[in-house]
Amino acid sequence: MAGQAGSVPGAGFDPLELTTEASLNRVVIGNFGCPEVAGRRAEDACSRDAFCALAADCGLPGLRPGRLSDDLASAAASADAHAARAATAALVIFGRRLGALIATLRDPRTRDEQAGTPVRRAYLSYWLTVDSVWLAGGLLAGSCGHIITRAARAGAAAAARPCRVALTLHPAVAPLVGAARRGSAMGVGELVAVADLGHTSIRTAVAERSTAALTGLRLIDARAAPSRRSPDEVEDAVADALADVVRRAARARSRRVRVMVSIASCVTAGVPVDEGASVYGSLAGRVASLRRRVTADSGADAILEFVHDGTAAASAAGSANSATITAGTWLGVGFQPAQAAPLLELAPDLRIGRD
Numbered sequence: 001m002a003g004q005a006g007s008v009p010g011a012g013f014d015p016l017e018l019t020t021e022a023s024l025n026r027v028v029i030g031n032f033g034c035p036e037v038a039g040r041r042a043e044d045a046c047s048r049d050a051f052c053a054l055a056a057d058c059g060l061p062g063l064r065p066g067r068l069s070d071d072l073a074s075a076a077a078s079a080d081a082h083a084a085r086a087a088t089a090a091l092v093i094f095g096r097r098l099g100a101l102i103a104t105l106r107d108p109r110t111r112d113e114q115a116g117t118p119v120r121r122a123y124l125s126y127w128l129t130v131d132s133v134w135l136a137g138g139l140l141a142g143s144c145g146h147i148i149t150r151a152a153r154a155g156a157a158a159a160a161r162p163c164r165v166a167l168t169l170h171p172a173v174a175p176l177v178g179a180a181r182r183g184s185a186m187g188v189g190e191l192v193a194v195a196d197l198g199h200t201s202i203r204t205a206v207a208e209r210s211t212a213a214l215t216g217l218r219l220i221d222a223r224a225a226p227s228r229r230s231p232d233e234v235e236d237a238v239a240d241a242l243a244d245v246v247r248r249a250a251r252a253r254s255r256r257v258r259v260m261v262s263i264a265s266c267v268t269a270g271v272p273v274d275e276g277a278s279v280y281g282s283l284a285g286r287v288a289s290l291r292r293r294v295t296a297d298s299g300a301d302a303i304l305e306f307v308h309d310g311t312a313a314a315s316a317a318g319s320a321n322s323a324t325i326t327a328g329t330w331l332g333v334g335f336q337p338a339q340a341a342p343l344l345e346l347a348p349d350l351r352i353g354r355d
Helices: 042-046 048-057 065-076 081-105 108-114 118-126 142-156 171-181 231-250 279-283 288-296 309-314
Strands: 132-134 164-167 192-196 201-209 213-224 256-263 266-268 271-273 301-308 324-325 329-337 345-354
Touching: 042 048, 042 081, 042 256, 042 329, 048 065, 048 081, 065 081, 065 142, 081 142, 081 324, 108 266, 108 288, 118 279, 132 171, 142 164, 171 192, 171 256, 171 301, 171 309, 171 324, 171 345, 192 231, 192 309, 192 345, 201 231, 213 231, 231 256, 231 279, 231 288, 231 301, 256 309, 266 301, 271 279, 301 309, 309 324
Parallel strands: 132 164, 132 324, 192 256, 213 345, 256 301
Antiparallel strands: 192 201, 201 213, 266 271, 324 329
């Protein structure tokens, strides 16, 4: 909402309250060193399906969309020279595409040519003010992330206003890490669980923390995201996942668990908003019901707080005045303004493992 830290006065754009106007997927990529995607929308060049098609064009058909980064990493490290070359080429080209997108966002002409509405113009203007861009998301997991980031950094150097481009720590679970960092103001006896409600899967984890730092995440096996927009189906899937992680968090010593929920949906004042762009928008108006179900099913007092998934991923970056691009099923975006609220510190030896 206008007037908060980092907001653009009078424009209706707040980097901490993102709406569908902040979509990256409909940005038209400019001609910045990657001519095969110049003039195409980002969703057609940088989505997971676009990456699969790119890998096939490079000579690697049949990769699993849900395990794309794993399959590409295996191919890149393969003793098969053809597979290794093809995988590396796909990773580099995808990185160049992301670099061209960043260069487009860092060009004042984009704001003037692609605004459409005052809010969209303010959003595109905000991209010109950040001093760092972080990359995260499942497509940048493992060794793939470093290859993609190097190529993206080289491509983004052609921007009218170049800036730092870097890979987020633990990019595949950045929304979970960021959500956990946002649970800094805790009540006595509370524990923290985190969830990431994505387009492909629902991921959850139990957070481990000291007084001032996030020290670990105990990951729970991912569940499939709801396949339809039926409000009852969405609520059932989310309630089951959240009840499970709350039960695991509470089994040690506490009967109160705060669940920080990263959600692929617009969020206002900590509550999901249905703007018609996400299956999870159907949770709008159902948060109280959801909390009652999670509390009843887990046997613990569950407190639910929602945050836009891009904002959660940006909270993992640890860099003020930055933007974060997440590359997964689709592209996502989040910001960490210069004057954002303090986050829980990240322990230098942050442990991420399985529960």
